Amino acid sequence: MVSGRNHLKNVCVIGAGPAGLVAARELRKEGHEVVVLEQNHEVGGQWLYDPNVEGEDPLGRNNFLKVHSSIYESLRLTSPREIMGFTDFPFLIKKGRDMRRFPNHRELLLYLQDFCDKFGLREMIRFNTRVDHVGMLDYGVIDKEFKWLVRSKEKNNDQKVVEEVYDAVVVATGHYSKPRLPSIKGIGTWKRKQMHSHIYRSPEPFRNEVVVVVGNSLSGQDISMELVEVAKEVHLSARSSNISEGLSKVISKHQNLHLHPQIDNLQEDGEVVFVDDSSIVADTVLYCTGYSYAFPFLDTKGIVVVDDDRVGPLYEHTFPPSLAPSLSFVGIPRKIIGFPFFESQAKWIAQLLSGKRTLPSWDEMMKSINEFYHSRDVAGIPKYNTHDIADFEYCEKYGDYIGFPHLEEWRKELCLSTLKNADVNLETYRDSWDDDEMLQEALQSPHFTQLGIED
Ligand SMILES: Cc1cc2nc3c(=O)[nH]c(=O)nc-3n(C[C@H](O)[C@H](O)[C@H](O)COP(=O)(O)OP(=O)(O)OC[C@H]3O[C@@H](n4cnc5c(N)ncnc54)[C@H](O)[C@@H]3O)c2cc1C
Numbered sequence: 001m002v003s004g005r006n007h008l009k010n011v012c013v014i015g016a017g018p019a020g021l022v023a024a025r026e027l028r029k030e031g032h033e034v035v036v037l038e039q040n041h042e043v044g045g046q047w048l049y050d051p052n053v054e055g056e057d058p059l060g061r062n063n064f065l066k067v068h069s070s071i072y073e074s075l076r077l078t079s080p081r082e083i084m085g086f087t088d089f090p091f092l093i094k095k096g097r098d099m100r101r102f103p104n105h106r107e108l109l110l111y112l113q114d115f116c117d118k119f120g121l122r123e124m125i126r127f128n129t130r131v132d133h134v135g136m137l138d139y140g141v142i143d144k145e146f147k148w149l150v151r152s153k154e155k156n157n158d159q160k161v162v163e164e165v166y167d168a169v170v171v172a173t174g175h176y177s178k179p180r181l182p183s184i185k186g187i188g189t190w191k192r193k194q195m196h197s198h199i200y201r202s203p204e205p206f207r208n209e210v211v212v213v214v215g216n217s218l219s220g221q222d223i224s225m226e227l228v229e230v231a232k233e234v235h236l237s238a239r240s241s242n243i244s245e246g247l248s249k250v251i252s253k254h255q256n257l258h259l260h261p262q263i264d265n266l267q268e269d270g271e272v273v274f275v276d277d278s279s280i281v282a283d284t285v286l287y288c289t290g291y292s293y294a295f296p297f298l299d300t301k302g303i304v305v306v307d308d309d310r311v312g313p314l315y316e317h318t319f320p321p322s323l324a325p326s327l328s329f330v331g332i333p334r335k336i337i338g339f340p341f342f343e344s345q346a347k348w349i350a351q352l353l354s355g356k357r358t359l360p361s362w363d364e365m366m367k368s369i370n371e372f373y374h375s376r377d378v379a380g381i382p383k384y385n386t387h388d389i390a391d392f393e394y395c396e397k398y399g400d401y402i403g404f405p406h407l408e409e410w411r412k413e414l415c416l417s418t419l420k421n422a423d424v425n426l427e428t429y430r431d432s433w434d435d436d437e438m439l440q441e442a443l444q445s446p447h448f449t450q451l452g453i454e455d
Contacts, residue, residue: 007355008032009167009326012150013124014131014297017045018112019331019342020172022086025119026346027170030354035166036121037152039068039130043116045174046071047109051201058195059287060179063296064132070176070198070219070291074226075105076430078218079337080418082442083411084108086339089115090448101439102430128155129162134169135299136323148326168326168353171295172342175332178294180309181287182214186266193284197223200286203230209283212237212272214263220288221247221426228254235272235280237263246426253427293332293387300327309384313369316398317387318345321365325352335390337407337415344395344404351402410442 008031013020016038027034042048050069056062077084080101085091091111093099098107116122133151138144148169154160179196181187187194197219207230213220216238227234236251237260243251251257264275266285273279293306304320304327305312315321317332328349330342351357359365376386389395396406417435425432433439442448 007353009353011035011168011170011353012037012148012164012166013170013172014134014150015045015172015174016040016043016125016127017047017172017174017331018339019174019345020045020170021112021115021121022339022343023170023172023330023346023349024121024124026343026350027353028124030350030356032168032350032353034124035164036125037129037131037150038125038127039155041127041155042113043122043125044109044112045069046176047105047112049073049105049109053199053201056199058193058199059181060177060196060198064130065177065198067199068174068177071105072197072200072219072223073202075222076100077102077105077108078418078422080414080439081107082439082448083337083414083418084339085111085447086115086343087405087447088450089118090451092448092451100430101433126152129153130155131297133299134171134297136301137165139301146326168328170328170330170346170349171298172330173295175293175334176291178292179287180290180292182263182289184263184266186268189268190266190285191268192270192282195284195286197286197288198291200288203227206231206284208232210280211235212260212263212280212282212285213288214285215239215288215290216243216247217288217290221250223286223288224257225250225427228257232256233258233280235260235282237261237274244423244426246422246424246429250426307383310386312373312386313366315359315365315369316401317389318348319352319359319365321359321362321369324359324365325349333387333389335388336395337411340407340411341395341398344399344402347404348402357402408442408445408447410438410445413438414442 010033011027013023013036016036020036024034024036040048046069048069049071050067053067056067081091098104129152131152135149137147137149139146148166151163179198203226206227209231210233211227211231212235213224214237224234224236233256235258251259260274262275264273270281271279272282292309293311303322311332319328330345392407392412421429421433
């Protein structure tokens with residue numbers, strides 16, 4: 001069914017990271033009028049590295065953060081480049097750039113900039129524009145279609161406030177900025193340095209220090225590995241002693257890297273006490289404890305809430321049943337191959353807004369959400385992991401709603417082989433691997449040959 005012009009909407013996309021960029025492209029492709037509001041001066045989202053973290057609360061407790069990107073200077077991708085690209089725009093190796101399979105963060109920014117140029121996306125983006133309020137107009141008024149009021153401010157000029165009305169809003173603001181902090185006795189009164197990895201940029205400021213790194217996730221491991229080179233001692237506090245083979249190897253290699261259980265409390269004199277009653281005196285506590293979902297600008301009158309990191313209710317992690325499709329979220333799921341998934345979300349939103357497709361009834365969407373919550377509860381998955389998908393089949397089922405192609409076998413296999421390699425060879429997995437055969441298959445697939453030969 002082809003939609004008529006009267007189905008086309010005036011849509012505001014918030015955020016020009018990977019999710020917002022692909023959303024804007026798909027919405028425009030469908031014929032909608034699109035404005036992207038982006039608080040930063042450039043596209044890229046997390047991949048727009050920001051060395052200037054002065055002025056940010058070290059624990060990121062402000063409602064609106066000053067710094068968006070949590071990327072540190074040395075960061076190299078944890079996923080191989082070939083699995084990352086949007087379906088019609090492979091993340092190719094370019095001469096004169098970082099040609100590695102797991103390149104530095106700058107290379108991904110360049111890829112996103114190339115994506116913008118290729119599809120002419122910049123003209124839709126209003127930079128240095130921070131959204132501070134999104135609210136409903138005429139919600140619940142009988143016989144009136146409700147709209148969205150979006151209020152934004154020019155960055156560094158609080159006086160310049162702009163209010164606009166849109167038919168629909170797509171939230172693509174990311175979720176790797178707002179620090180998630182553990183509750184530890186003494187965290188509020190600790191007098192020495194403490195910070196979240198959100199503002200960690202490089203190891204140099206920790207030279208000769210005794211540092212406690214809390215959390216052995218990807219960032220916790222990466223940061224510990226570079227800190228051991230300059231710090232006097234690094235104490236890694238992990239939730240479980242059941243750590244990966246790769247991390248065990250790193251710990252046994254470095255005499256100044258020690259593994260501890262969780263912290264019990266922090267003492268005002270600098271003592272850090274662990275739950276096994278051991279303790280050390282530290283200069284700094286660095287929390288690599290992950291990030292929380294936060295939408296400080298969004299006022300849905302309580303219809304969409306963030307409860308212990310569950311954003312809900314959201315049908316298929318995308319649509320609040322009472323407000324869909326005029327309000328949608330792109331990029332909420334974690335532990336997926338991100339970019340193609342964002343692309344499938346964007347296509348679905350665009351086609352729902354144009355009326356080409358329809359959502360199930362409110363009752364059916366709520367039933368699906370509640371069944372999903374129940375299945376997670378039964379599986380013992382904590383609420384704060386609601387959006388951790390880690391399931392290719394889910395992504396494929398999601399794509400089926402709009403006839404989006406399934407993930408190629410090579411994408412799945414290269415993702416799994418990388419996870420396995422990282423688990424065993426934490427220090428070297430970005431430079432040495434044994435999935436070359438599958439890699440060659442990938443590089444000869446239509447995904448990589450679709451644009452013709454590049455430089
Ligand atoms: C340390 C680290 C390492 C990572 N490594 C990988 C990796 O190797 N591979 C991988 O696939 N992913 C990785 N990620 C995940 C990464 O976040 C995603 O790849 C991707 O950036 C998510 O895209 P997004 O568009 O959803 O969000 P973001 O990239 O966060 O973009 C959101 C955009 O919204 C803008 N914005 C936010 N609030 C407002 C507002 N109020 N008004 C206007 N604009 C606003 C921001 O400025 C930003 O430009 C990593 C993340 C981190 C933090």
